[in-house]
Amino acid sequence: MPKHNKKRNTAFLYETLVREVVKQTITKDFDKRDKAITILKEHFTKKAILGKELDLYKTLSRSQKMNPLPAEKLIQEAKKEYRKLDSKEIFNEQSTVINKINKTLSSGVYSNFVPNYKDLATLSQIFGDDVSAKSRVLLEEHVLRKLTSSKSVLKEERETKVSKLVVKTFVNKFNQQYAGELLEEQKALLNKYVMSFINNGVEFKFHLNEELGRLREKLDESLKIEEIKNDKQMADKMKMIISYLEGAGKKPINRESLQQILKIQTLIQEIFGNEH
Amino acid sequence: MSINITVEPAIDAVVELKARKSLDGDIMIFDHPEIDIVVSGKKNKILALSKEQYGDHVYATQSRFFEFLSKRGVIDTASIRGGNVYGSLEGMLLESVSPAESDPVQSAIYSIAKFFHEEAPYYQSVQRYEMELEQELLEPDDEDSTELGEVPHEKRKGNNADYAGYNAAYGLYGMYE
Numbered sequence: 454m455p456k457h458n459k460k461r462n463t464a465f466l467y468e469t470l471v472r473e474v475v476k477q478t479i480t481k482d483f484d485k486r487d488k489a490i491t492i493l494k495e496h497f498t499k500k501a502i503l504g505k506e507l508d509l510y511k512t513l514s515r516s517q518k519m520n521p522l523p524a525e526k527l528i529q530e531a532k533k534e535y536r537k538l539d540s541k542e543i544f545n546e547q548s549t550v551i552n553k554i555n556k557t558l559s560s561g562v563y564s565n566f567v568p569n570y571k572d573l574a575t576l577s578q579i580f581g582d583d584v585s586a587k588s589r590v591l592l593e594e595h596v597l598r599k600l601t602s603s604k605s606v607l608k609e610e611r612e613t614k615v616s617k618l619v620v621k622t623f624v625n626k627f628n629q630q631y632a633g634e635l636l637e638e639q640k641a642l643l644n645k646y647v648m649s650f651i652n653n654g655v656e657f658k659f660h661l662n663e664e665l666g667r668l669r670e671k672l673d674e675s676l677k678i679e680e681i682k683n684d685k686q687m688a689d690k691m692k693m694i695i696s697y698l699e700g701a702g703k704k705p706i707n708r709e710s711l712q713q714i715l716k717i718q719t720l721i722q723e724i725f726g727n728e729h
Numbered sequence: 730m731s732i733n734i735t736v737e738p739a740i741d742a743v744v745e746l747k748a749r750k751s752l753d754g755d756i757m758i759f760d761h762p763e764i765d766i767v768v769s770g771k772k773n774k775i776l777a778l779s780k781e782q783y784g785d786h787v788y789a790t791q792s793r794f795f796e797f798l799s800k801r802g803v804i805d806t807a808s809i810r811g812g813n814v815y816g817s818l819e820g821m822l823l824e825s826v827s828p829a830e831s832d833p834v835q836s837a838i839y840s841i842a843k844f845f846h847e848e849a850p851y852y853q854s855v856q857r858y859e860m861e862l863e864q865e866l867l868e869p870d871d872e873d874s875t876e877l878g879e880v881p882h883e884k885r886k887g888n889n890a891d892y893a894g895y896n897a898a899y900g901l902y903g904m905y906e
Binding site: 652653655656658659661662663665666669698701702703704705706 | 749751755757759765767769772776778780781783811812813814815816817819
């Protein structure tokens with residue numbers, strides 16, 4: 454499959470310029486904001502060639518919950534319409550926009566985060582002729598699935614998609630830094646915590662629920678140890694920790710409370726040795 | 730002539746849920762709009778966690794949930810209590826007298842699906858109301874809408890006249906409104 458060139462993707466250029474306008478409005482650089490608006494007004498009107506192309510992108514990227522048959526027809530019609538556009542004129546207009554962005558704004562504009570970038574790249578490849586027939590059919594199927602899915606399904610897909618490479622890199626770095634330094638239960642807790650973006654953190658919360666229960670039991674048990682029982686100061690401190698754990702269930706877990714729980718795990722390990 | 734009749738075992742109930750099984754065998758169920766549920770066969774318990782919001786309405790849902798399970802004999806009523814994490818409620822699964830016939834985890838999952846089924850109409854009506862409200866705001870009918878761009882702007886908006894105009898300079902504030 455040929456590499457997708459985002460600068461030659463009209464919908465991407467439009468989206469990134471819109472985001473540039475927002476960014477400059479927030480940073481109050483009104484000069485740059487106005488320049489971005491001028492580019493948008495000049496090149497993306499409905500009558501302009503890029504505006505017409507953008508319309509086709511929008512048709513396919515913003516439609517949802519369609520029946521498969523009309524959705525398929527929509528893709529074919531959009532492709533037909535696209536072929537009617539003068540590709541040379543599009544290329545020249547894109548070159549002008551790229552030139553203006555580079556000279557009046559900055560090349561950092563292309564680094565603006567565009568959430569639906571992947572979808573726009575897929576559409577660009579469907580419209581283009583550089584892709585093989587097989588790849589195009591696969592890409593069209595992907596678009597068809599998006600057109601027929603509901604918003605919630607798409608949202609869920611977007612939320613759960615985390616690159617395997619990201620997870621792998623993270624796990625390697627984590628292991629390098631903490632290998633041999635953490636207790637098994639601390640590793641398990643941290644592992645669940647960092648993976649808590651999956652499944653709404655349910656697995657982490659359940660694990661924490663059980664771990665807090667175990668720590669509570671162990672702390673209660675520790676109060677019966679002679680050494681602690683006979684030392685008023687130590688017993689008082691233990692009671693303070695127990696009340697802290699009781700309080701932990703009364704507010705949502707945050708970074709700070711997680712650190713405290715990790716410390717309590719170490720304490721339990723010190724008191725009871727290698728029991729776990 | 731003797732006739733042999735073979736009675737097939739009863740068809741097991743099948744429920745469809747949005748659920749996942751973790752590596753340690755716990756089943757997480759995500760269907761309910763307000764709570765997530767974990768059924769742990771290993772720990773022999775059910776934990777209901779609030780999804781996104783915390784508040785009385787979530788507690789009410791959790792309470793209804795455990796009451797439902799308790800009435801159907803899935804969990805031990807006396808074991809229902811607040812969990813160790815914020816916004817959670819937990820209860821212990823009752824042990825089965827004949828595990829070969831009725832598995833406590835399977836019974837729990839079936840009852841949970843029943844609970845969702847019972848709650849569904851309420852949440853559907855809430856969703857429908859929200860959608861209708863959104864529809865009304867975004868695509869109002871002819872009676873509640875004007876054509877965009879054809880309504881000229883009023884010189885002054887609203888009915889609040891307590892700002893100083895040029896009249897105020899001459900002590901005539903409010904005279905020529």
